[in-house]
Amino acid sequence: MEGSGGDPCKPADVGMTRVFELFGKRWTGLIVSVLMQRAVHFAELRRAIPGISERMLSDRLTELAGAGLVVREVDEGPPLRVAYRLTEAGEAMEPALHELGRWAEKHLAGESGCPKTP
Numbered sequence: 629m630e631g632s633g634g635d636p637c638k639p640a641d642v643g644m645t646r647v648f649e650l651f652g653k654r655w656t657g658l659i660v661s662v663l664m665q666r667a668v669h670f671a672e673l674r675r676a677i678p679g680i681s682e683r684m685l686s687d688r689l690t691e692l693a694g695a696g697l698v699v700r701e702v703d704e705g706p707p708l709r710v711a712y713r714l715t716e717a718g719e720a721m722e723p724a725l726h727e728l729g730r731w732a733e734k735h736l737a738g739e740s741g742c743p744k745t746p
Contacts, residue, residue, distance in 0.1 A: 650695055655680050655688050657725070660714070663698065664722055667713035697721070 651657055655677065662668060662676045674685055689712055692698035697718035703709045714721075 650691065653688065655684060656692065659688055659692065660718065660721065660725065663712060663714045663718065667711045669709050669711045673712065
């Protein structure tokens with residue numbers, strides 16, 4: 629397709645598809661944002677994200693672990709506690725997510741519906 633920008637299946641487009649398949653799901657970005665600060669136990673993570681159910685948090689953490697971005701660490705206790713932390717690959721997302729946050733602050737409307745000011 630001449631003039632249309634090239635092959636729609638080039639590697640960059642495949643990469644973007646993979647990113648949005650994972651990060652397009654509700655809660656995923658917030659989970660990663662909390663984990664960027666430090667390793668967090670499951671209960672702390674749930675409290676840090678108001679409105680997320682235990683089941684949804686568990687499902688998203690499983691997906692992030694499957695993608696190689698999060699590691700589940702078990703402290704046998706007592707009491708038995710489970711913590712989650714970002715892998716090296718997960719931590720490498722920080723600059724990109726930081727820039728997305730800056731972009732959102734500048735270009736997306738706030739709760740009032742008004743554009744944010746720089």
